Amino acid sequence: MTSRRIVLRFNAANVDEPIIYRLAKDYDLVFNILKANVSPQLEGSLVMELKGERYQEGLAYLEARGVSVQPLSQEVVRSGERCTSCGACTAVCPTGALSLSRPAMQVEFDKDECVLCQLCVAACPVRAMEVHF
């Protein structure tokens, strides 16, 4: 059985629930957390590998709990040409991968910090952040 790489996104309502524990205990799924950014009472994201017989049931459980599940993209890239350094993505990015350098106020993108949550894709008004699968 192959394991699948997925991104889970939590919201403020479900971020404190023991969801991963339930996946393992109730659905016998094997997981491997690759990257995580979860803060109590706020939103969070988790990149993980997940496998097991009851994978689909596990996904249904996640969705019922309001956790969004997306296949993991290979990478999120920034179009340097399109990015205006407006900054609209910087407070939305959960890890600081997108950040403002002060005092120039240029937006820097540090790929190593990126957990591929794709929040910046929706936040960028000029669609400079692209998902590559």
Place this chain on the structure above:
Amino acid sequence: MTVRSYGEINARIRSGEVVVMTAEEAIDLVAAKGLAKAAAEVDVVTTGTFGPMCSSGAYFNFGHSRPRIKMQKVWLNEVPAYAGLAAVDAYLGATEVPEDDPLNSNFPGQFKYGGGHVIEDLVAGRKVRLQAESYGTDCYPRREIDTWFSLDDINEAVLFNPRNAYQNYNCAVNLGDRTIYTYMGILKARLGNAHYSTSGQLSPLLKDPAFRTIGLGTRIFLGGGIGYVAWQGTQHFPAVHSGANGREFGPAGGTLAVIGDLKQMSPRWLMGSSFTGYGATLTVGLGIPIPVLDSDVLRCATATDAELFAQIVDYSDAYPDRRAENLGFVSYAELKTGRITVRDREVPTAPVSSLPRAREIAATLKEWIQKGDFTLTEPAFTLPPAGRAAAARSLEIRGRE
């Protein structure tokens, strides 16, 4: 206490002696030399802003087909344009989207392409599809047309934005318990972030708060080309913010209507934009030169981020419900540090208008003036300042009587 006139400034532009500084450079000069000396030295201060401005659009005259058509309905790359004008004239608004756009039916909608994107495609030199329908008349018999054009192919293309360059803007936060999708970007629940949208000490109307120099006919940087102030903007309600204890928090509320030839503008300074869950719009680059007529003009033009304030507004409830409430005021200096305190909580801040691009606009305008390409215009009349402008009216739901 006049230091210099428009005529004298323009004479210095023509002779190449003019001294032009961006507002940030002028702030440094005043700090170093004092206001009086700086006012004697500097002729012009340049400003700039680059942000989403929804009340933008362009009108076109496409030229006449054979046989002729009196265009009644017009689409540009499937985005509807308003054609209730003469036969081949139409106005395209920046926030218009194609009729089959899913909008917010699968919330939050993406609003991938709209009028602002059509405008960007045009200034980028790309061909745009023009479709039109009509009912046919004796003098305009054609009933439909489907063709492609670029900016060079048509008679006129004029950017005409009824409301741009907001003098100041709210710092938007979300007190609710779910993420909200606004024209101020994505606001995370429970004060997860705070977004602001002016270039602060570089922002055009914050630098001439009393409209001493800006008015009908003021020549400006618009979309990478030359434009003009056409009128006061819609919702031009200049005022001075004041806090609970009567403390003043500086200017806000002024706006501009601007116009310029779209054919000389550039896609670097007019960018189609999409606010997830909110809509499509146009990000506009705009810069205004401020003539240093006297030291008071320079004093205002060199107000610093520490002296300019945004009011903090909740977009989960107070704003949509049109309640004039705020959560306090915060200076642009504080906003630019990346953290502010709201209701005793530390909140990360982010801008939604680009400061590096605003700086580039102020620097470009400075260069144009120094090269002698761009002279200053004395307005036919200056715009009404706080106290002389009309007060805001609200829209009430009522019957005919």
